[in-house]
Amino acid sequence: MTTGSHHHAGTTSEQRSPVSRHAVVFDLDGVVVDSFAVMGEAFSLAYAEVVGPGEAPFEEYRRHQGRYFPDIMRIMGLPPEMEEPFVRESYRLARHVQVYDGVADVLRTLNERGLRLAVATGKAGERARSLLDVLGLLPYFAHVIGSDEVPRPKPAPDIVHRALELLGVPAERAVMIGDAPTDLASAQGADVTAAAALWGCHDVTGLLAAGPDIVLRRPADLLVLCPAVPGR
Template identity: 30%
Template sequence: MPTPALPYALIFDMDGVLIDNTPYQARAFQLLFRDLGLSTNARQLLRRLNGMPASNILKTVFTNPVPDKQLKEYAAQREFLYRTLYWDKRREAAGLSKFLQAARDAGFKLGLGTGSAADTISYILDHLDLRRFFDVVVGKDDVDKGKPHPDTFRVAAQKLGVPPERCVVFEDALLGEQAAYKAGMRCIALSTGLKPAQFQAPMAVFKDFTTLTPRLVLELLDQHPRAPRPSKELAGRAYSQLR
């Protein structure tokens, strides 16, 4: 008797994928920068660094080193600003729940892999009743290194019991896309913060989930049998030079 094929797994980033919240994230950073007397353009910064933990993003905007304790305080201030701005705007991406349910019904395993901490994950997943769709949830507190390191997606795959070559990552950020490739996974991109041409090599780019189906994901997997190699230029930029 032939051995049954292993299932595929779909691993989703949260910000900019499950929800289209990038403008609110950028606004929160911009308000923080104003308070700190910084002239950094938050939208431009997030186009390149989105996906990193906030404290790591903040580390790149100061000319002189800032103690980690202070960076964490700034990150907490940014988080408060973001939640205040986004409180009444929390909405799932168009077509998301329908696609997640269809994927589960089709036999896909589903995971969440985000750089957010547990309370921020709850702020979105539980408010929108999305946690019920996911077999595993991996956040900032579950890994040693966040994106663009591959740990987030590797841990999610391990918990799902699915090898990397059978995992598809859904990402809206360059660093998340690079993390997927470093983990040996293929990627589908969401163009909530970037234009399609700005990604490296996703299997496809969608604006939301309204036209996405499990059958289409399987077709894309057949068309792209291997994960791309991560781009050294995109994954290894001198981010500390950003201002």
């Protein structure tokens, strides 16, 4: 996946444009944190508790990443009652979630350069803020917005619009980074530059087919796109 990485990162004309970016909106799972092992465990426990014996269809669940949990349950035809044990177990296991290598350094550097950062996640807002707090990352973000805090979750643009509103940054000055087509659709709907993060993506082909403006192969690639904000 990482072969020939760097010549690729600079291939789009978008990246050579002189636009000064003032904000970065991050998806959480698969971009900032590698939570899939913990998510799988929480999902299996919730499935066993609510549905009963048998293998929990976690791979199918992963295909809907970026969406709000209740929406995924509806799409998969699973009982909405799975949400309570899933959330409970996710809180219990939060300290086992991994931060991707290089992410904390990138967040620190972006802060130092004067960029405003937000998280726009498929998770509920309270759970996302709690997880980032446990992992020591919450101070890097000016705002953390969950799917339960906007009228329509991803792939609708509402969550990105809300992030821009809170950050006080126009769409053309922002970039949104995601690892799923729902993230890119949300960014594109809000007229924000859509960047595909490949380091946590389990379906690279599907992500690239969603038409990102920029492809990032490792977190540090983001620093090339986001020089210091003038006057900050």
